Amino acid sequence: MYAPATGKAKPVEEEVITEENVFDRPDETIGFFPKQVLYDLFVSTLILIACCVLSYLSPAPLTEPADPATITYIPRPEWFFFFYEQMLMFFPGYALIGFGAVVVPTIFVGLLFAVPWLDTGPQYSPLRRPFATVIGLLVVVVVVLNMLMAVARIINFPGQ
Amino acid sequence: MIGRIRSQAIDTSRFLTDWMEHRTGIVTMMEHFLYEPVPKRGAWLYTLGSATLFCISLQFLTGILLLFYYVPTTDHAWDSIYYIMEEAYFGTLIRGIHYWSANFLLVFIGLHMAQVFFSGGYKAPRELNWVVGVVLLLLVIVLAFTGYLLRWDQDGFWASVVGMKIGSYSPFVGGATIHFLLGGDVTGPATLSRFFAIHVWLLPAALAPFIGIHLYLLRKHGVFGSEFEYSDRLAKLHERQRLELYESYEENGHEEIGETNLGRRNREERDRRE
Numbered sequence: 001m002y003a004p005a006t007g008k009a010k011p012v013e014e015e016v017i018t019e020e021n022v023f024d025r026p027d028e029t030i031g032f033f034p035k036q037v038l039y040d041l042f043v044s045t046l047i048l049i050a051c052c053v054l055s056y057l058s059p060a061p062l063t064e065p066a067d068p069a070t071i072t073y074i075p076r077p078e079w080f081f082f083f084y085e086q087m088l089m090f091f092p093g094y095a096l097i098g099f100g101a102v103v104v105p106t107i108f109v110g111l112l113f114a115v116p117w118l119d120t121g122p123q124y125s126p127l128r129r130p131f132a133t134v135i136g137l138l139v140v141v142v143v144v145l146n147m148l149m150a151v152a153r154i155i156n157f158p159g160q
Numbered sequence: 161m162i163g164r165i166r167s168q169a170i171d172t173s174r175f176l177t178d179w180m181e182h183r184t185g186i187v188t189m190m191e192h193f194l195y196e197p198v199p200k201r202g203a204w205l206y207t208l209g210s211a212t213l214f215c216i217s218l219q220f221l222t223g224i225l226l227l228f229y230y231v232p233t234t235d236h237a238w239d240s241i242y243y244i245m246e247e248a249y250f251g252t253l254i255r256g257i258h259y260w261s262a263n264f265l266l267v268f269i270g271l272h273m274a275q276v277f278f279s280g281g282y283k284a285p286r287e288l289n290w291v292v293g294v295v296l297l298l299l300v301i302v303l304a305f306t307g308y309l310l311r312w313d314q315d316g317f318w319a320s321v322v323g324m325k326i327g328s329y330s331p332f333v334g335g336a337t338i339h340f341l342l343g344g345d346v347t348g349p350a351t352l353s354r355f356f357a358i359h360v361w362l363l364p365a366a367l368a369p370f371i372g373i374h375l376y377l378l379r380k381h382g383v384f385g386s387e388f389e390y391s392d393r394l395a396k397l398h399e400r401q402r403l404e405l406y407e408s409y410e411e412n413g414h415e416e417i418g419e420t421n422l423g424r425r426n427r428e429e430r431d432r433r434e
Binding site: 016017018019022023025026027028029030031032033035036037039040042043044047048050051052054055056059060061062063064065066067068070073074075076077078079080081088094097098101102103109112113115116117119120123124125126129132133136140 | 193194195196197198199200201203204206207210211214215218234238239241242245252253255256257258259260261263264266274277278279280282283284286287290291294298301304305308311312313314315316317318319321322323326327329330331334346347348382384385386387389390391392393394396397400
């Protein structure tokens with residue numbers, strides 16, 4: 001039985017909207033099936049096609065077999081660890097590397113877990129909670145900048 | 161003739177549906193899951209979450225297929241991957257999908273997380289869904305790290321050596337943890353076995369239930385979306401609050417606010433009194 005998505009309890013006109021129930025139901029809804037499922041399937045299909053095409057255009061890399069005896073090999077992390085590797089450059093030496101490599105990320109992950117309890121205000125819009133938005137944008141900027149710096153370093157000094 | 165076949169087909173499918181419903185309740189469950197109303201305006205934006213789920217599903221499927229050929233020993237790991245890439249049927253495709261969907265997975269997790277963060281989707285009562293999401297992020301990062309060593313090529317090997325070296329600088333627990341992960345003092349056969357166990361058994365087994373909890377909580381509270389899904393209702397709420405405020409001004413009259421702000425009714429009363 002296909003039932004078009006309507007609200008849960010009352011018809012829209014009769015309902016008195018209060019602070020408590022304003023976020024109970026969106027203004028306009030679609031049924032998860034079939035509309036949202038179709039959108040999801042569309043995106044999934046694009047991803048699958050992209051994966052298939054890329055796996056032949058740019059096959060998954062496999063370098064020489066590992067040789068623990070080599071001493072000249074320059075290891076590179078995968079691209080999603082670039083920002084982390086680059087960040088470590090700001091914590092040089094044995095005194096600081098433990099701090100930069102472990103303590104700072106641990107604090108960051110702790111804060112990430114705590115986000116819902118650090119920002120408990122009633123506002124949802126990013127414009128009306130500027131503190132959270134600015135912090136979030138700063139994190140994004142720092143990660144992207146570090147990534148770009150790592151890429152620039154690798155391009156400029158391929159042998160290091 | 162066609163009419164009889166049609167009615168028999170309808171009867172059979174109705175019987176099967178009722179039979180399954182009576183034994184398992186699965187029809188009611190499917191109805192409940194499928195016809196849930198979700199926000200309309202940002203529907204394309206909310207495909208980020210399902211794209212993440214799709215990439216993880218691809219990881220599971222292609223990962224199982226790679227296990228048909230992969231051998232987790234230092235002698236044969238690289239050779240078995242070389243065989244997958246060069247000889248095995250669709251080996252290039254299977255490993256390519258595993259590699260590329262892993263990259264896409266991290267992209268989509270980042271975008272999904274940013275979307276939820278900037279739209280405030282983690283607010284009450286959805287806090288725990290955010291927490292579960294962060295757990296999933298960490299699990300995927302560790303999966304990505306452990307998968308790199310399994311190739312047993314120069315890139316993966318030395319990147320893991322460096323990663324382990326960095327981990328060993330952790331205060332207090334670093335040495336012991338890394339010793340446990342390496343299975344000795346240096347990266348070697350024991351390390352490969354342990355990374356294999358972690359990448360193939362431990363983390364996928366941990367990932368699956370957290371995905372289940374993530375989806376259960378999503379369905380329990382409904383998709384939040386973003387504030388623009390509720391702008392009409394918010395406008396109605398603010399309009400009603402504004403009217404109520406004016407009414408309270410009019411009822412309370414002189415004491416609350418200055419003479420200049422008085423409502424019309426009060427001004428008439430004042431005139432009458434004078």
